[in-house]
Each structure stands twice: as structure tokens, then as C-alpha cells.
Amino acid sequence: MDIKELTTPSFLLDLDVLEKNINDMAELCKNNNKRLWPMVKTHKSTQIARMQRDAGAEGFLVGTLDEAEKLAKEGFLNIMLAYPTAGEANVARVISLAQKAHVILSLDGLDAAKALNEAAKAAGLMLEYLIIIDSGLHRFGVLPKAAGKLAVDLSFFEHLKLAGIGTHPGHVYGASSSEEVRKVANEEINAMKQAGENLKEAGFAIDIVATGSTPTAAYAAADKNITMLRPGNYVFYDNIQIALGTVLEKSCALCVLATIISRPGEDTFIMDAGSKCFGLDKGAHGISLVKGYGVIKDHPELLITDLSEEVGKIKILGKTEIKVGDKIRVIPNHACSAANMTDYLIGHRNGNIEKTVYIDIRGGSFRKPPVE
Numbered sequence: 001m002d003i004k005e006l007t008t009p010s011f012l013l014d015l016d017v018l019e020k021n022i023n024d025m026a027e028l029c030k031n032n033n034k035r036l037w038p039m040v041k042t043h044k045s046t047q048i049a050r051m052q053r054d055a056g057a058e059g060f061l062v063g064t065l066d067e068a069e070k071l072a073k074e075g076f077l078n079i080m081l082a083y084p085t086a087g088e089a090n091v092a093r094v095i096s097l098a099q100k101a102h103v104i105l106s107l108d109g110l111d112a113a114k115a116l117n118e119a120a121k122a123a124g125l126m127l128e129y130l131i132i133i134d135s136g137l138h139r140f141g142v143l144p145k146a147a148g149k150l151a152v153d154l155s156f157f158e159h160l161k162l163a164g165i166g167t168h169p170g171h172v173y174g175a176s177s178s179e180e181v182r183k184v185a186n187e188e189i190n191a192m193k194q195a196g197e198n199l200k201e202a203g204f205a206i207d208i209v210a211t212g213s214t215p216t217a218a219y220a221a222a223d224k225n226i227t228m229l230r231p232g233n234y235v236f237y238d239n240i241q242i243a244l245g246t247v248l249e250k251s252c253a254l255c256v257l258a259t260i261i262s263r264p265g266e267d268t269f270i271m272d273a274g275s276k277c278f279g280l281d282k283g284a285h286g287i288s289l290v291k292g293y294g295v296i297k298d299h300p301e302l303l304i305t306d307l308s309e310e311v312g313k314i315k316i317l318g319k320t321e322i323k324v325g326d327k328i329r330v331i332p333n334h335a336c337s338a339a340n341m342t343d344y345l346i347g348h349r350n351g352n353i354e355k356t357v358y359i360d361i362r363g364g365s366f367r368k369p370p371v372e
């Protein structure tokens with residue numbers, strides 16, 4: 001079956017491009033002697049995680065406990081939590097997870113650590129953790145110069161063991177040129193170097209110096225202090241990555257197939273896909289990087305200006321062959337948000353449909369609800 005025969009909206013995944021993206025990142029890590037622990041929140045798919053593992057990923061970074069539990073259930077046994085965990089029910093889930101898999105926590109303070117330590121003690125477990133370093137995003141984490149002090153404070157928790165440091169330079173998504181991306185990468189690398197030195201001065205030796213962002217991955221891979229990369233978006237790439245200069249359009253693996261359903265004005269089309277396919281992202285962390293709500297492949301004369309939930313408004317900027325009833329393929333601004341909008345992606349090669357790729361790790365989609 002050809003993708004042209006599909007009903008719309010449909011989520012399309014170009015398998016050749018996906019495989020190339022996965023293999024290229026794995027090669028980058030191998031060639032630079034870095035451990036690869038990709039972030040699964042981008043795809044939330046055990047099939048894609050398996051492809052990443054087959055290509056060389058040693059473990060996975062997760063954004064949610066749902067992701068962690070589903071991975072463990074499917075036999076992925078190296079799992080790192082990207083964020084601290086707090087609250088009794090959540091801590092209990094971490095403990096239960098750590099009884100089945102090798103789990104590495106991420107911590108940036110004593111409160112969450114205390115509860116996790118007590119629960120680990122009660123279960124007779126030793127939990128490894130990374131200290132989250134703030135390399136410029138200013139979301140959470142500690143500054144590099146505070147890493148040693150936090151490690152000292154955390155060392156009093158007998159059931160927690162320091163394994164290393166981690167950061168996500170998410171402020172790279174505010175860059176407006178390749179030079180600015182490079183500047184953020186330097187900040188990321190310097191922050192990790194400083195944090196490592198600060199820990200050493202405080203008497204701590206660490207194995208893991210982990211960073212993670214798709215736009216800065218190549219720079220981090222080339223740095224000798226970094227030992228682990230944890231990129232997420234690279235499996236799909238998207239319009240935001242194109243805008244940052246990370247890749248060209250041909251590297252984007254995910255798009256939404258939509259149909260033009262109306263031409264309400266001379267310069268306007270309406271398509272049958274809206275924010276419930278694309279999300280409303282125009283950049284990460286509240287930063288607007290791109291024009292419009294996605295790139296319409298092969299049609300630079302069309303700009304998506306507005307999204308309602310189920311339809312999108314397109315401005316016709318120049319002469320176009322497109323008419324009502326035609327199908328268009330739209331690369332989303334943020335592929336991680338778009339993939340989270342669907343139960344499955346339709347995998348194809350050159351338009352020939354080959355297989356379904358299930359998004360089977362979405363929040364709550366497999367977990368038993370608390371009441372029937």
C-alpha cells in the first residue's frame with residue numbers, strides 16, 4: 001500500500017531516515033568513545049528503543065516513571081531517571097523498578113534524596129544517582145561550583161551512591177544561529193568540566209559525565225571530559241532542528257499527512273490536521289524559533305499560520321498547484337510533542353507502507369487505572 005492511499009490525518013515515519021538517524025548517532029558515540037543512553041520521551045516507543053539498543057545504546061534516559069516501567073517490562077534493564085522523584089507513591093514506584101532493573105536516579109537536593117534513601121533502606125537497596133548540573137537552562141540542578149558541596153551532603157545517605165553528573169543544555173533551543181548553538185555547547189562542556197573538578201576537589205571520583213541535547217551532541221561527543229550522551233530528538237529531528245541548523249529537511253523522519261479540505265479565501269487553505277496532531281510548539285522552553293506550525297514538504301509557498309484542535313489554517317504566499325482534496329506532508333515543529341499525539345506511526349520506505357510503529361509508552365496508556 002502507498003501512503004497516497006491513506007486517510008488523513010495520518011502520522012508517517014520514514015523508516016530509511018529513522019534508521020539512518022539512529023545509526024549516525026550510534027556511530028558518533030562509538031567513534032568518540034562515548035556511552036549512549038538516548039532519551040525515550042521523544043518517541044515513547046519500545047520498537048524504536050529496540051532499534052536504538054541494537055545500534056549500540058547501552059541504556060535509556062526517561063522523563064516519566066511510566067516510561068521507566070514500560071521499558072523494564074519489555075526487558076530494557078539500564079534505566080536512568082532524568083528528573084528527581086518525590087511523593088510516597090512515586091518513590092514506591094522507583095523502588096519497585098529498582099528491584100527489577102539497574103536504575104540511576106537524578107538528584108539536585110536533599111529533600112527528594114531523603115525520601116528515596118529511606119525507601120531504599122527499607123527495601124535493602126543501594127541506589128545510584130547523578131547530580132543534576134545547571135549548565136545554563138536554569139530549570140533545576142545545581143551550579144557546577146556547588147556540585148562538591150551537594151555530593152558531601154548526599155554522602156550521608158547510606159543507600160544512595162554517587163555515580164556521576166548530568167545536564168541538559170535546553171537553552172540551546174533559544175539559539176538563533178549555528179554560532180549560538182556552539183556557544184551553548186561550550187557552556188555545557190565547561191559546566192561539566194567545572195562540576196567534575198569541583199567534585200574531585202571535594203574528594204569524589206565519578207564514572208559518568210552525561211550531557212544530552214540533539215543540537216549540541218556533536219560538540220559534546222568531541223569533548224574528552226564527557227563520557228555519556230543522552231540525546232532524544234535525533235531519531236526524528238523536526239522543524240525546530242532545521243531552524244537551529246542541526247540538520248536539513250531530508251533528515252526529518254516524522255511527518256503528518258493531511259488533506260486540504262477548504263479554500264475559504266483566495267490566499268487561504270484549511271487542512272484536516274490541527275494542534276491535536278502537531279501541538280502548538282514553536283520552540284522549546286517557551287522560545288519561539290520558527291515561522292508557522294510546521295514545514296509543508298515541497299511547498300515553500302504555503303505557511304501554516306494558525307491551528308485549531310482538528311484543523312489548520314494555511315496562508316498561500318505564492319503561486320501553488322495545490323487544490324482542495326490534495327494531500328500534503330507536514331514536518332512538525334517539535335517531533336517529540338507530535339509523536340505523543342498518536343497511538344502509532346505508519347512506517348514506510350519511499351512511500352511504500354511497511355509496518356506500524358506503536359507509540360506504546362505514552363503516559364498511562366498501559367498502566368492500570370486506579371479505579372475501573
Ligand SMILES: Cc1ncc(COP(=O)(O)O)c(C=O)c1O
Nearest residue numbers: 039082168212213214231232233
Ligand atoms: C534531561 C534531558 N536530557 C536529554 C534530553 C534530550 O534532549 P534533545 O531532545 O534535545 O535531544 C532532554 C530533553 O528534554 C532532557 O530533558
